[in-house]
Amino acid sequence: MRLYRVDADQWAVDAPAKLNLFFEVLAKRSDGYHEIETLMCPIGLYDTVLFVPNASGQVRLICAKGSRAGTDDLPADGRNLVVRAIELLRERTGCRLGAEVRLIKRIPMQAGLGGGSSDAAAALAVASQAWGLGVAPAELRQWAAELGSDVPFFLGRGAAVCRGRGEIIEPAPGGGLSFVVVRPDEGLSTAEVYRHCRPPDEPRSSAPAVAALGRGDAAALGRALFNRLESAAASLSPWIERLRCALARLDLCGYQMSGSGTAFFGVCRHLRHARTAAMRLTAMGFRQVFAVGGAV
Template identity: 35%
Template structure:
C-alpha cells in the first residue's frame, strides 16, 4: 500500500499550519508545501528546486548595464534541510488525533464474555489532540510525554499499547519519542484515548513504509480497545458487536453542521455506568431505523437515543440537571441535546454556542466547553484539523510532565 503524499504537510516542519499559536518554524513560513514524488520515501521531500538562494536581475538603461545580486540564506537553508530529509527518510511526524461522538447508542444485549452488544452511529468530530512522533535513536523503548498531569504515560497508556501491538504484528523494531498535546478531556465519552491509539498505529505504519493495510490496522486495533477500530473508518460508521464491527456510512453528516460540547469536571466511570445499566430499561427503537432516519432526514431529538444516559445520570445526578438546563435554555437553538458515549459530555447539535448560564452561573465555572463540527477523511490519509477548530479548558494551561 503506497504511503500517503500528504504526510509532508503533517510533518514537524509544517506543524505551524495546524494552529496560529504554534512556535515559529525554522523553515520559511511563506514556502509552499512539498509534493511527494512516487519515488520519494515517506516523510522525504520531492526533488526539485524549492527557491533560489541567489537572485540575479539585469537591466539596460541608456547604454548602461546594471546587475543586482541578492542572496537568500533562508532559501539555502531550506534546500539543505530538504536534502537531509531526503537522505534520512522519515524521522518525525505530527498527526491530529480527533475524538468522536455517538449520535445514537443502543445497547442490544449482554454477551457471554461480559461485554455488551451495541449498535451505534459513531462520527468523528473536529476536537482533538496533537501527537508528535520522533524516531528514538536508542531503539530500546518508547518515551511519552504529555501536557496534562494525570494522563497515564506508562505501559498502560493506549499509545504505548498500540506501538507495542504494531511491533508484535509486523516484526518492526522502531521505537519512538512521543509528545501528546492533550485537548480532549478524559472521562468524557468522546473516545480520546481510543483515537490516540489509532493515531499511533497509523504513525507507526508510516514510519515502517506502510507495510500494513488500513484493514490490518483496523482489525489489529480491536485487540486493545473496542472503540479504536472505528477511527480507521472514513469518519462516520455504524458500529456493532462491542463496537469493533465497523461499517462505513456512505453519506456522513454535514461538516458545516455546528456542535457544542459541554462537560462538567466530574467524569463518568464507564465500568460503573455499565454496572448500573438495565436492559429492560433500554429504548426499544430499532437502531437501523434510527440510522435510516438520520441519513435521510438529518438529526432530531427523537433519533439521538443513548441507552447509557439513565445509568450515567444515576452515577452523576448533576449531569441530568445539566442536560435539562441546556434544553430549557436553548430556545430551539439545538436540533438535539444528548450525552455522548458513557458520559460525561453533553452535546448540542445545531449551534456552536453554549447557553449563557454556562458562563454566568458559578456552578458551571469549571466546565469544559468547546465548539466542534463533524469530520471525515479520505482513504490513505489521516484526519486533518480544521483551521477554525477551537477548544477551551476550564483552567489555565498546565505544565508539561515528562517520563523518561
C-alpha cells in the same frame, strides 16, 4: 484522523473526538462485553500525536496539556493506550525501532468522547507510516480491536454504525452538522456505567438517526437522538441531571449524553448557533465547552 509529515524527522496525527448520536445496548455477552448498536460521528475537536522515529529501540512518551484538558491522571508508560498501541505494533511486525512521542491532550477524559481510543488509533497509523512498515489496513483494524472496542472506528473517516462490541463497522453517509459539547467537572467509569445498565426487551433501531444524519437534517437528528446508557449514568452522577437542565434552557435541535458520559452535546442548526450555545454554557459556569463541526 489527519496524518501528515511536519518535517524530515517528525510526523503528526490529529486524532478527533467522537459523539454517539445513537447508542443502544442489546445484550450482555459471555466474555463480559456488551452487544451494542451505535451511530458514531467524529467531530472537530482533536488531540495531536507527534512522532519522531529513531533507532534507539525505546518508545518514550511525553504528555502535554492543550486547552481545557488536563493530563494529571494520564500515565506516560505502558498504561497509556498510545504506548500500548505502539508496542503492539512492534510486537506483531518484529520492528525494533524506537520513537519519541508527544501527546497533546485537548479532548476531555472520562467524557464519552473517545479520546483515548482515538489516540491509540493515531499511534498505530503514524508508527506504521513513520517506520515504513506498510501494515495493511485490515490488519491494522484487527490489532486496533485488541486495544479497545472504539479504536477501529478511528482508523476510518466519517460517521459509522458500529455493532458487536463496537468493532464491526458500517460507514454511514452524512456529516456537516454542528454541535455544542460540554463536559462537567466529574467523569464516570465506563465499566461502572455498563454495570448499572439493563438491556431492553425491545431494542431501538439506529435507522432514524442514520437517515437524519445522511440528509444533514439537524431537526430530525435531534428528534432521533437516543442513548441507553444515559439513565444508568444519571444514577451515578448528579451532573447528568444538571447538564440536562442546562441544555434544556438552550434553543437546541436536541441533546443527550455521549457514550458512557459524562459529556453532553447539543445538535445545532449551524456553527454560529453552536458558538452562541457554547457562550451561554460558559456563562453558566461550565469550564469545558466546545463549539464544533464534523471532523475534517
